[in-house]
Amino acid sequence: MPDLLLNEEEKMLQALVRDFADRELIPRARAVDEGEKFSWENWQGMARLGLTGIGLDSQYGGTPGGYRQIAIAAEEVGRGDAAASVTLIAHLSLGTTTMHRFGNEEQKQRLIPSLAAGTGVAAWALTEPGSGSDAAALQTTATKRRGSYYLNGSKMFITNAEVAESMVVFATLDRSQGYRGISAFVVPKGAPGLIINPMHGKMGMRGSSTCEVVFQDTPVPPENLLGEEGRGFRYAMEILDSSRIIIAAQCVGIGQAALEAAVRYAQRRQTFGKPIAQHQAIQFMLADMAAQVHAARVCTMTAATLKDNGLPFLNEASIAKLIASEMCVQVASQAIQVHGGAGYFKEAGVERIFRDARATTIYEGTSEVQRLVIARQVLAQYPV
Numbered sequence: 001m002p003d004l005l006l007n008e009e010e011k012m013l014q015a016l017v018r019d020f021a022d023r024e025l026i027p028r029a030r031a032v033d034e035g036e037k038f039s040w041e042n043w044q045g046m047a048r049l050g051l052t053g054i055g056l057d058s059q060y061g062g063t064p065g066g067y068r069q070i071a072i073a074a075e076e077v078g079r080g081d082a083a084a085s086v087t088l089i090a091h092l093s094l095g096t097t098t099m100h101r102f103g104n105e106e107q108k109q110r111l112i113p114s115l116a117a118g119t120g121v122a123a124w125a126l127t128e129p130g131s132g133s134d135a136a137a138l139q140t141t142a143t144k145r146r147g148s149y150y151l152n153g154s155k156m157f158i159t160n161a162e163v164a165e166s167m168v169v170f171a172t173l174d175r176s177q178g179y180r181g182i183s184a185f186v187v188p189k190g191a192p193g194l195i196i197n198p199m200h201g202k203m204g205m206r207g208s209s210t211c212e213v214v215f216q217d218t219p220v221p222p223e224n225l226l227g228e229e230g231r232g233f234r235y236a237m238e239i240l241d242s243s244r245i246i247i248a249a250q251c252v253g254i255g256q257a258a259l260e261a262a263v264r265y266a267q268r269r270q271t272f273g274k275p276i277a278q279h280q281a282i283q284f285m286l287a288d289m290a291a292q293v294h295a296a297r298v299c300t301m302t303a304a305t306l307k308d309n310g311l312p313f314l315n316e317a318s319i320a321k322l323i324a325s326e327m328c329v330q331v332a333s334q335a336i337q338v339h340g341g342a343g344y345f346k347e348a349g350v351e352r353i354f355r356d357a358r359a360t361t362i363y364e365g366t367s368e369v370q371r372l373v374i375a376r377q378v379l380a381q382y383p384v
């Protein structure tokens with residue numbers, strides 16, 4: 001992040017998280033990827049720095065900050081280990097923020113402090129086997145009986161579910177009402193009829209846990225309904241709109257990691273009697289990579305700044321998510337090219353960055369979905 005865009009406190013946060021990434025996340029990243037399981041060491045490190053509660057009110061144990069601060073943290077964590085950043089984002093800007101934004105006072109006092117402190121992890125379950133981009137088509141039902149809700153159905157690709165203390169779950173009380181039938185519930189760890197099946201074999205982000213979640217008549221007491229019945233879909237969309245900014249920041253971090261690896265390698269590797277960094281073709285590739293990372297970072301911080309100032313930000317958030325996710329896939333691929341054959345092997349680390357990057361154009365709204373949002377806004381701006 002260029003210094004001119006950050007104030008002193010933001011620079012301190014950036015330096016703190018960057019140091020943590022250099023000392024802890026980067027040295028562990030390859031083993032975490034190969035182990036393909038949630039890293040409690042990484043999680044506890046993020047919790048120690050207060051990253052698990054950024055932007056949540058201090059009365060619930062949160063750390064002061066807005067989307068700019070969360071973006072700075074997500075970029076630096078993403079630069080260190082993308083899987084750690086997706087874990088943090090699912091916990092903070094999806095799960096915990098939904099409870100913080102839409103929960104009542106009793107719920108916030110009961111649920112948030114352990115999540116903010118990082119002694120508990122949050123998950124957020126919207127996607128199902130039959131509905132991802134078309135989230136309003138979800139099929140998981142909530143039925144009211146004897147004063148409680150009972151959930152039946154299944155969710156797919158849910159980050160953190162395996163380790164979550166609390167999971168926000170979207171289910172419909174009335175399928176005939178479409179998106180208006182959907183409500184948001186908090187399901188605690190160990191609830192009866194809650195079955196969590198870790199999904200293995202991910203291409204990247206292997207240090208994050210992704211699960212299928214099944215509900216077999218899982219009881220949810222009325223005090224775990226978030227907000228009002230029938231408003232869950234709107235809550236989910238509002239949360240995704242903002243969280244997109246944080247995914248964009250994660251992508252900037254992934255792109256930055258790829259760029260740094262490529263620059264370092266280009267200065268060491270010699271061909272035809274000189275470092276490859278002295279060949280203009282390589283210089284141009286590095287220049288393109290740096291320009292793309294910078295452009296994505298500016299878009300991301302613009303969206304975060306608009307959001308923090310209460311200004312319209314939806315278009316900017318979708319643009320940032322689209323540009324930053326496509327950027328990090330391309331920059332990671334170029335980093336492999338700069339490495340030549342070495343880049344194709346695990347040792348260099350860039351193939352992991354590439355595999356991690358590939359998920360980002362898919363989750364929290366695919367690139368196609370971002371284009372739909374942006375196109376809608378552009379067409380509305382210039383009516384005939």
Ligand SMILES: Cc1cc2nc3c(=O)[nH]c(=O)nc-3n(C[C@H](O)[C@H](O)[C@H](O)COP(=O)(O)OP(=O)(O)OC[C@H]3O[C@@H](n4cnc5c(N)ncnc54)[C@H](O)[C@@H]3O)c2cc1C
Pocket residue numbers: 090124125126127130131132133134156157158159160205210359362363364365366367368369
């Ligand atoms: C690593 C990982 C972690 C995840 N974590 C979570 C999580 O914590 N919680 C959660 O709820 N979900 C999570 N997801 C799910 C993710 O959000 C969905 O995979 C994503 O929204 C896409 O949905 P889908 O997979 O059903 O694809 P589909 O919606 O079936 O899309 C398939 C293809 O069709 C395209 N497409 C669909 N509709 C249109 C359209 N109208 N116009 C043009 N193109 C279209 C898509 O862009 C895509 O290319 C995660 C996914 C991954 C990979």
